[in-house]
Amino acid sequence: MMLKQRVWTAVLLAPLALAGLFLTSSDVFKVFVAGIVLLGAWEWANLSGLTSLSSRFGYTSLIAALMAALNYISPQANFISYLSVAVLFWLIALFWVVRYPVTGAWSSVWQRALIGVVVLLPCWMGLVSLQSLPSGSALMLMLLLLVWGADIGAYFAGKAWGQAKLAPNVSPGKTRAGMWGGLAACAVIALGFVIYLELALLDGVYLLLLAMIAGVASVLGDLFESMLKRHRGIKDSSQLLPGHGGILDRIDSITSAAPVFVLGVQLLAIS
Template sequence: MLRQRIITAVILAPLVLAGLFGLSGGAFAVFTAAVILLAGWEWTNLAGVAGVAGRLGYVALLALLMLAGWYSDAVNAAWPLWVACAGWLVSVYWVAGYPDRGRQWRSVTARLTIGLWVLLPCWAGFVQLRDSGAQWLLYVLLLVWLADIGAYFAGRRFGRRKLAPRVSPGKSWEGVYGGMAVTALLALGYTLGFSLSPGDGLWLVVTTVGVTLVSVLGDLLESMFKRWRGIKDSGRLLPGHGGILDRIDSLTAAVPLFALLRLWH
């Protein structure tokens, strides 16, 4: 399994980095759209769609909505990001009340609808961040990766209070705090590296800590649906790593919020 994970990472890492930072404009939008469409295929599994035709139909719907968003310029608007923020706020209620509140999203239709506000605003956020400068796209990626690393080690060393034991028993509040501490250091490093003013630096630290906290919801929401479906991974597209969604779940929450806060600032 470890060998398989390493081989997959060695093959994919250069391709992903080239796509994210070597492309711009329409080419970047197409590249990230392809990733989101693959994640959409996996989302149908979380939603409980069994037939291939139904799963392909959902992916086609995502693609059509992306095309409409691109040609209407909605991909560059703030409202998709606001939709995402509203959705993630509701997800707090669902995760905190799992499984009792499952009746609110138990139907296949409900879970497919949730996938729209999880995936499409994430794509819009990627496009907007890339247009604002590659450094901010890199920043949000580092934020999520470092948050995961900080949470893992802090949780192993200090984890006592469970974050959402019915959804993801391994996560703890101490792990969350560890992730926030590491990403706050990232914000300080960016402040110094890009010679930001004290006010801009403070804004970045506060924003980073908030986005780090929200990014956990992306992981928890997917974990909740996987637990409900009784599956370990969202898919098998990445040998040794599970599915695309398993790799970008935190980004689906972090990217739209960070992009929205960038628009504000």
């Protein structure tokens, strides 16, 4: 029954998501992604420990207000400095995940609520920035394929060769072999886009390295959300998507991979 729910949910939502990402104007795209992020904010409020309807609504409204303010300040999607802060945060998050179950500066309600701002806003900024580039559609597709490829590659490699656990205290199902399998998938995807974008040798090598880093970041995003769910004692961020859990369970890898990938693309000056 659970598998049937997952399949039908994916079949119904996938065309809508792809249309929203690739077949809309810049302004519609901003609103579309903002809607997804705000659903994630509603769930993040619960991860933070804000359980009442009023506090969750207030937190979601805060995220919406911050997105509107950023859009007003930087209407041309010039978010580089903000994305740099996000990348720095994910380096800190890696330290927290490695040390778990030792708690750190994320264990209180207000700390996790603040972290949600640092996680969700740069995800929106990164996707908006990427879509605004001349080759934005191709790069957006590459980012999504990297995230999906890292997940699918990890699943099959983990099934075939997974013995040593990657982060047993956070997510016992993830293995080191799975991570390497996911990175191998990312490398194949990156090589395809190097050829498609007709990049020079050095730029191609850079994009390949960036793809691998984004793949690692995607795994970190998944692990970080798993850590917070384990701390809160919940299995899924919500039951919004039948068979799939919540929105955060679907976009956790993108929240970490998007800022890293987009910042790297901007530094490489791929347009």
